[in-house]
Amino acid sequence: MKKFYLLTPGPTPVPHKVRQAEAQPIIHHRTKEYAEIFREVSEDLKTVFKTSNAVLTFAASGTGAMEGAVANTLSPGDRALVVKGGKFAERWAEICEAYGVEVVPIDIEWGDFVSPETIKEHLDRDPGIKEVFTTLCETSTGTLNPIKEIGEIIKNREGTLLTVDAISGLGACDIEVDKWNVDICVAGSQKGLMLPPGLAFASVSEKAWKFIDNSKLPQYYFDFKKAKKSLEKGQTPYTPAVSLTIALKNALDMIKEEGIGNVLNRHQKLADATRAAVKVLGLELLSKKPANAVTAVKVPEGIDGVELVDTLDKKYGIRVAGGQAHLKGKIFRIAHLGYMDRFDIITVIAGLEMTLSDLGYKVEIGKGVKAAEEILKDL
């Protein structure tokens, strides 16, 4: 008998109660009943985003709302500053390019984070830059960007928006959308929100709505204005993903019950324990500023990273993520994200120790677990 443990940075495990909610008989969306639920989740999302502005919901994965952020705010030929340094950061550049928006890139090494000073220099040099695109937690490297500090730089520049991909970060790494001056914050359902994939979210600031009024790029399904207008009636412009929205209500109820502060503290502890454990096993973190959603670990010399991830999966039933793009085989990524508690971390660290031992890496069995346990007993 072998159970299955999912510790990837999306999809993340979905609580039983949320899955059961998803499986309820379908209801019609153009009803008072649905409108009440949708209004309630839209309000509760504001608490998670820490914003007083509307949070829009789309039936799509997070990338759809990222595309919406670009297509709703900019015009052909506009310039955008894009922080690179990871697979998802680079997606902002790809979307901008697809829409004829000129990308001014900030190239940073994968695993590094952007310096707010660099962003300031770019904006001082080129005040025509209309939008800065970056990532809260870069999933491919497990790296946190200093969103608060970037927000400080942008808040008084009337001509520039700050748009953040918080898809894997929201609910794990703190983000205070309003206080930190984030104009558009994009999220997805299958991460900290403990749902299956299929819903995308975007909060939109007052400043961003002014840009949206002047944008000339085409868009239809991800039309932010229409979505906001419909939301006022508890609706979406097009048929919503009803079962996922019902599930979202249940997931948000769980978050409310735990309290968003406690949710973030839990992620902090789970992340601390994971980092401490891999370090005492002699492994190195990839990231210069590790995020609380996912820990990227360098595969030690002489070990095949693909084999490590496969062994953990096939022999022990524990699924973590490998490296992407040029980091394939060179890192593995352990998520501590969403519906996870201390024993998920104990499990993955124990499995990692067994796997490293299988692959001939000199490991003291139990040492990582001990380090994690010492942190996790006070969760």
Add this chain to the structure above:
Amino acid sequence: MKKFYLLTPGPTPVPHKVRQAEAQPIIHHRTKEYAEIFREVSEDLKTVFKTSNAVLTFAASGTGAMEGAVANTLSPGDRALVVKGGKFAERWAEICEAYGVEVVPIDIEWGDFVSPETIKEHLDRDPGIKEVFTTLCETSTGTLNPIKEIGEIIKNREGTLLTVDAISGLGACDIEVDKWNVDICVAGSQKGLMLPPGLAFASVSEKAWKFIDNSKLPQYYFDFKKAKKSLEKGQTPYTPAVSLTIALKNALDMIKEEGIGNVLNRHQKLADATRAAVKVLGLELLSKKPANAVTAVKVPEGIDGVELVDTLDKKYGIRVAGGQAHLKGKIFRIAHLGYMDRFDIITVIAGLEMTLSDLGYKVEIGKGVKAAEEILKDL
């Protein structure tokens, strides 16, 4: 005690087995296990679409794939012939306009269908029209368009595509995508496919791929080329709606077991019975060519259509759809679409008789049910 009966043209009831499949613990999408399931559903969709070409799947509602059809095939300033005559037909025009595509409209009365001859005249007069957009079943009026005949007109015109919104039609009204020369056929999950909303589909012909190679409109999330390339590896470019895809596998298994021919015959009988029943009650159909997915019925003189729909819902637990736009209050729509059998029709007709009687319409109780039953006993 009052049960709830959903007879709207989307969402439609989701079978228990399919809902339970949706509620299974989530699996990761970048795995062999998921790729096998996604490959299998993509193959099975071909049987439903009656095509040998790839059917692409998106995490979105059907409108997303409609937008994709426009944005992937056309360029700014192109001309498109759009058949109007209903809320969803008009959506094609809205999308084209959002993308700077010039719309040549064919205005027909709501409830009427397009004459293939009219399309021929337009194309003969203006051979520069690059795409014809129409609807298999217009949900807002319950009307079937003659797609086969339109396909005959377009098949030898190398410079023109035929793109059909079959969102509410697929699985209820026959469409033979390849034989009828349909270049792009769009569908959604929450209709004949018996799923919750949240998945959109598009089949794409060889001829359409050539247009896609030359298209200059921007798109990213609904990029057909990327979707096709990923599908070859059993994947999607962006995170798929995993739980809905697993549910889709189960729904398609049910369709395979019944056989697509039997599925279509069942819809024919359910539609025939519904039409016969409302007619013997003295009511009139809106549509000049009623579709097998949904029957639109004119509200009789002296009766308030909104009250009729509300009474059916609140007093009897039966939810049908009202009229949209200028038909609000003037028609009601009974769906016979997806996971429905003969007794769903008996139920709705019985409920309708009771409601009409409540509202003071002269009705012989049981007369409509008898007419339906006579057709349905031979289903």
